[in-house]
Amino acid sequence: MKITYIVETVSRTDETIRPVLHLANTLATSHDVRIASVFDRRGEATPDVSSQIAILPLSETVLQTDDPVNEWSRQPSELIPPDEPSYRHFTRVDDEHVRRFLTRCDSDVIIGTSPGLNLCVARLAPERAAKVALERRPYDETPAGVRDGMRAHYGRIDAVVTHTEADAAARREALEHPGLLTLAIPNAVPATSFPPSHTDSRIVMASGQLSDANRYDVLIRSYARIAASFPDWQLRIHGAGPLRRDLLRLISELGLHNHVFLMGRTDPMHAEWAKASIAVSTSQRDPFGLSLVQAMRAGLPVIATDCPAAPGEIIRHGVDGYLVPLHDIEAISRALTVCMGSPAQRKSVGASAYATSRRFDPERIKDQYQDLFAKITAGRRTSIARLAKFTQSLIDPRQTGTVPAFNPPLPQAGSTTCTVGADGTITIRPALSHRGQAVYLRSRRRDTPRETSWLRFPCRPIPGSPRALPPAAAIGPVDIFRLGEGRWDLFTDNGHGSRIRLTADAIDSRGALQAALRHHHGEVTHAVPYATEDGHLAIRSWRRLHHVEVTGIDYQRTAIVVHGRYIGEWGETSAPDLVLQRRQQPRTTLVVQDVTSHEQSFHCRIPVDELMHRRILREENWDLFLRDEKTNCNSRIGRLLDDSPNRKLTHRFPELVVEEPGAVDLFHYSEDAPRVAVRPYYTADNDLSMVVTELE
Known part of the structure; x- marks a missing residue:
């Protein structure tokens, strides 16, 4: 069967188009699939x-027309309704490209993937083709002009497919076209190549845009109620959006800077879900439920607000997740307390979620679409009730049976995978298409000796791995010691004498979360793989004879208190000194003796007035060290031992604002005491520093 999708773009994917591509990839194993992209x-x-x-x-496409194409490019679309969000991207030139393609399309099935393109399919596609409209936006959120177009033209559409039964019911009521099939088929979400979560990481995770719709303010306030009861847990929120600044302010106001972190946009998310123990969603409307399903595919228990659409059709309360009332801070806190306080409960519910998630496997979703295509192309019109019952029988979670064993899918030919083991070993499996015999690491440090600026790790079969998997390179603890301190770019050979930069297709760094458990005595070594901004694979490595690991930061009225623990070859000392060094010229050192130690733990009090008395610039940076009184060695204070390669991007501390009486500023003199802000921050190397800034 020849199947054609028409989409706006496939080069810039998001959570709305990616499930469409997952399904298309699966259909392509049995059918001739094409994707027509407008842009x-x-x-x-x-x-x-x-x-x-x-x-x-x-x-x-070359257009045959008597009108100048450049004039068309300045004219708005005549096919896309003006209140459709993508209307501003379409011009009359795009209209003609779409018209020319659809009227000549010879496919058996033509699938539209957005409301505007669905209307184009209805109006322009040949009558002989089966025409399917994928609707990814709930009907009640569809603009009025688009709904008018649906009522006018969907009589020529054979089937409308939505993600939820609630939305399908709303469309059946609104679109009363004879013979139009309207049914719900969930998103296709493939299994990952990584094992599911062990639910023992003490991480709660959420993912989605930082916008009003996801109500992360409710989640943060809910977490504030229980943070003191679970001090070693953390909440990670992945996503970007307009409310980032507001959410950071809320985190500071609630004193959650040691517990709640905004991780930024992360794509793809599957490796991050595997690090967590609990997934949570506080969305007030979730038409797709994609993040919920991704978390379930990672074996996580899911806590979700029972908002309209997806959550109630995905989660069985108390079995594979928990449904809580919308905006109910107390109910969300109670559900979190149950999951965080009971490892057995987490494991049981997570296992059920993993089993339930099989109903979203692309092969199962493919079967439902193939049945739909067969019914349309054969000219058979099944009643809506009968078809809905048939579809539900395929996806009924109660038919999932026992928890399946983990059978990872084989990596794609163009996919490079990287994992961190419990002992810190980094395993890199280059893409099959590279046919590389080794992985090469190139140091970014300019002072690295030539003989160690490139390191070679041969690719070998990994014991216990399926034969179909390509060989992999292993960078073990001894090798990480050789890496020293710095950043490394990763390459492989192509079999023809040249080296190819490896892409960061899939990184499972959950083993790095256990680094703090591995280090008690001896020299500290640690390495974390990560994706660069341009999507390539890199490694950040550390090696330190002495290390001071930060565990938290607290605030007093005139001081900032740093908590941490000693790691490495420390002398028998009970009270090391805190040393602060100004980074700018003139260099100055401040020694603070207010350090209290207990076994391997310590806390030190940094008096803000001492920094203000030494301030001579409008903005200064001070680096923090602990000095071992026995060895007289300064050790940098930082937070290295987990999965973060650059904590500066994700951990933001509030500032302490004080007045500076009698201060003399090199730039100006004023009788009014200037207000000064002191804020701790992590550098790009995950070391702790302070910035002292005069406020306007």
Whole structure:
């Protein structure tokens, strides 16, 4: 069967289009699948699309017309309704590309993937083709002009597919076209190549845009109620959005800077879910439920607000997750307390969630679509009730049976995987397409000797791995010692004498979370793989004879208190000195003796007035050390021993604002006492520093 999707773009994917591509990739194993893209151009990267699928860039179609094309490019679309969000991207030129393609399309099935393109399929696709409209936005959130278009033209559509039964019911009531099938088929979410979570990491995780819809303010306030009862747990929120600054302010106001972290946008999320023990969603509307399913595929118990649409159709309360009332801070806190306080409960509910998640496997979703296509193309019109019952029988969670064993899918030909083991060993499996015989690490440090600026690690079969998996390179604890302190870029050979930079396709760094448990005595070594901004694989490594690991920061009225523990070859000392060094010229050292130690733990009090008395610039940076009185060695204070390669991006501390009476500023003199802000922060190397800033 020849199947064609028409999409706006495949080179810039998000949570709405990626499940469509997962399904297309699965259908391509049995059918001739093509994707017609309105805005992509030939040669653009399409990492989420299988090599079996042909990409048809409509923007490169040559138009035969008497009108100047450059005039069309300035004219608005006549096919896309003006209140459709993507309308501003379409011009009359795009209309003609879409019109030319659809009217000549010879596929058996044509699938639209957005409301505007669905209307184009309804109006322009040949009558002989089966026409399917994928609706990813709930009907009650669809603009009025688009709904008018649906009522006018969906009579020529054969089937409308939504993600939830609630939305399908709303569309059946609103779109009364004879013979139109309207049914719910959930998103296709593939299994990952990583084992599911062990639910023992003491991390609660959420993912989604930092916007009003996800109500992370409710989540943070809920977590504030229980943070003191679970001091060694943390809440990580992945996502970017307009409310980041407001949420950071709320975290500071509630004193959660040691417990709640905004991790930024992370894509893909599957390796992050595997690090967590609990997933939580406080969305007030979730039409897709994609993050919930991703978390369940990682074996996590899910706590979700029972908002309209997806959560209630995905989660069975008390079995594979928990549903709580919308905006109910107390109920969310209670559910978190149950999960965080009971390892056995987490494991049991997480195992059920992992079993339930099989109903979202692309092969199962593919079967439902194939049945739908067969019914349409054969000219059979099944009643809505009968078809809905048939679909539900395929996805009923009660038919999932026992918890399945983990059988990881084989990596794709173009996929490079990287994992961190419990002992810190980093295993790198280059993509099959590279056919590399080794992995090479190149140091970014300019002072690295030539003989150690490149390190070679041969690829060998890993014991216990399936035969179909390619060989992998292992960087063990002894090798990490050789890496020293710095950043390394990773390459492989292509079999023809040249080296290729490895991409960061899949990184499972959960083993790095156990680094603090591995280090008690001896020299400290640690390494974390990560993705660079341009998507390549790199490693950040540390090696220190002495190390001071930060465990928390507290605030007093005129002081900042740092808590931590000693790691490495420390002398028999009970009270080391705290040393602060100004980074700017003129260099100055401040020694503070207010350090209290108990066994391997310590806390030190940094008096803010001491920093203010020494301030001569409007902004100064001070680096923090502990000095061992026996060896007279300064050890940098920082937080290295987990999975973060750059804590500066994710950990933000509040500032302590004080007045500076009698201060003399090199830039100006004023009788009014200037207000000064002192804020701890982590550097790009995960070391702790202070910034002292005069406020306007």
